[in-house]
Amino acid sequence: MIRALSLPLAALGLAVAFLLSLMLGATDIPFRHAATLLLHPNDSTESLVIHSLRLPRTLIAALAGAGLGVAGLMFQAVTRNPVADPGILGVEAGGALGILVMVVFFPAAPGVLFIPAAFGGGALAALVAYGVARSVGVTPLRLALAGVAVASLLGALTRSIQLLWEDRAQGALFALSGSVAGRTWEHVGQIAPWMVAALLLALLLTPRLNLLALGEDVARGLGARTERDAALVTGLGVLLAAASVSVVGPIGFVGLIVPHAARALAGPDHRLSLPLCAFLGAAFLVAADVAARLVDRPAETPVGILVAAAGAPFFVLLARRIGRR
Secondary structure, eight states: OHHHHHHHHHHHHHHHHHHHHHHOSSSOOOHHHHHHHHHSOOSSHHHHIIIIIIHHHHHHHHHHHHHHHHHHHHHHHHHTOTTOOTTTTTHHHHHHHHHHHHHHHOTTSOGGGHHHHHHHHHHHHHHHHHHHHHHTOOOHHHHHHHHHHHHHHHHHHHHHHHHHTHHHHGGGGGGTSOOOTTOOHHHHHHHHHHHHHHHHHHHHTHHHHHHHTTOHHHHHHTTOOHHHHHHHHHHHHHHHHHHHHHHHOOOTTHHHHHHHHHHHHHOSOHHHHHHHHHHHHHHHHHHHHHHHHHHTTTSOOOHHHHHHHHHHHHHHHHHHHHHTO
8 A cells, every 4th residue: 555655645745845945945935825926927026036046946956856866776776785875885976076177177168068077977986986895895885885985085186176276166166065055947957858868767777677686696597688787777877866966066865865765665666666766855855955944044054964964874774784784
């Protein structure tokens, strides 16, 4: 019963979070007025706030949350590692560094290249983390520790570039902030085509994900081409994470918390857990952004801080449970 209702309930939760995001902020807008202005915009200040400020940032939060959640699910399936996620594997730190390099050293590059730059940085970080873990024997905990180490190294390199080229690095602050504040329709247009295409492709790959999650030997016995499928799934996960990082910056633990919640509700079948993960990730990040606006009104707390406050204890508990096995 819970599995059958999980997807519509997650969609309902996203709709509620979406409406709250349009209503709440430095200035609250009543529900009926916000709904009317959403469908029938006018020249009022409230209409301008909804359509120019809150609607694009809400769409960005939803797309980024869906991308990070699905990326985490794919990483966990292909590595069979319950603590794998874009932040812990260093993908987000690599993506942020890739964008910073573009802004500092290639200032004339168009914004459409930010996602490929983030993809390159994220893919390199994931490869390094896996290589480090493989050198001592890959286990879930060792891969997580290698990813954290790589992310810390890339973070230090990012801060060094910021200090050495402070004036040039100002243009990349949005990619390092872990926030959706100030995002515009231009950012929606930048992320939406990549994210929608990647999410649709991920849905098509769910049968292969089910095979990969069974383990390499079992998947091969069932006729899967494991190396090709694993490379495709990993690359798609990196693309989803990179597209998110390119507009909101690194927001850790979304890709860790959401997949576990999706599997708890939908079970191990990725044909249901993956779309559920997209809805839950979108609802989670939109709701976290609403909370970030209310914590210190009229100022705003970066949403990445609130997500980290929820995700860090979850990661510690999960790592301790794995360590006892």
